[in-house]
Amino acid sequence: MPVMLTGALIFGARVADMSLATFRILMLMRGQNLTAAAIGFFESAFYIVALIEVIKHVNDPINVLFFAGGFAAGNYVGGYIEERVAIGYVSAQIISLQSYESLNRKLRNEGFGVTAVEGCGKDGMHYVLYVMLKRRHLPKMMRMVEAQDPHAFISVMDTRKIVGGFFTRRKFK
Numbered sequence: 241m242p243v244m245l246t247g248a249l250i251f252g253a254r255v256a257d258m259s260l261a262t263f264r265i266l267m268l269m270r271g272q273n274l275t276a277a278a279i280g281f282f283e284s285a286f287y288i289v290a291l292i293e294v295i296k297h298v299n300d301p302i303n304v305l306f307f308a309g310g311f312a313a314g315n316y317v318g319g320y321i322e323e324r325v326a327i328g329y330v331s332a333q334i335i336s337l338q339s340y341e342s343l344n345r346k347l348r349n350e351g352f353g354v355t356a357v358e359g360c361g362k363d364g365m366h367y368v369l370y371v372m373l374k375r376r377h378l379p380k381m382m383r384m385v386e387a388q389d390p391h392a393f394i395s396v397m398d399t400r401k402i403v404g405g406f407f408t409r410r411k412f413k
Contacts (some may be wrong), residue, residue: 254314259318260282261283262314263325326374330373330396330397330398330399332369335361335384337388337389337391340366340369345386353371354371356368378396382394
C-alpha cells in the first residue's frame with residue numbers, strides 16, 4: 241500500500257477513534273452506559289486498525305505523525321460533534337442588576353422554567369434567576385439574556401441528572 245494511502249488510513253481511523261472516544265465519555269457522564277459501551281466497541285476497532293497499520297509500517301516514521309495528527313484532529317472533531325448534538329441538560333444562573341423582572345417574564349414567556357431568588361451582592365439586593373434547560377436551547381437563552389441585559393452575569397453548569405421538576409412540552413425554534 242502506498243505511503244500516503246497508509247497514512248490516510250491511519251489518520252482517518254484515529255480521527256474516528258478519538259471522535260467516538262469523546263462522545264463515549266460524554267455518554268458516560270450523562271449516565272447512558274449502554275450507548276457508551278456500543279460506542280466503545282467501534283472506538284476500539286478503529287484504534288486497533290490504526291495501530292496495526294503503524295506497527296506494520298514501523299520503518300516509515302511518517303506514520304507516527306499521521307497517528308498523532310489523527311489523535312489531535314479526532315479530539316477537535318469529537319468536541320465539534322458534541323457541541324452540535326448538545327445532549328443533556330444545563331443549569332444557568334443569571335444575575336441581572338438592571339432588568340431582572342422583564343428578563344424573568346421574557347424567559348417564562350418563551351417557555352423556560354425560571355426560579356427567582358433574592359440575593360445580596362456587593363452592590364446590594366438583587367435577584368438570581370435559575371434556569372434548568374436542555375443544552376440545545378442554551379444558545380437561544382443566551383441570546384435572549386444578552387438582548388435584554390448585556391451586563392448580566394451568567395454562569396452555566398452541566399447537569400448530570402434531574403429528578404422531578406417541571407419541563408414544558410413547548411417546542412423551541
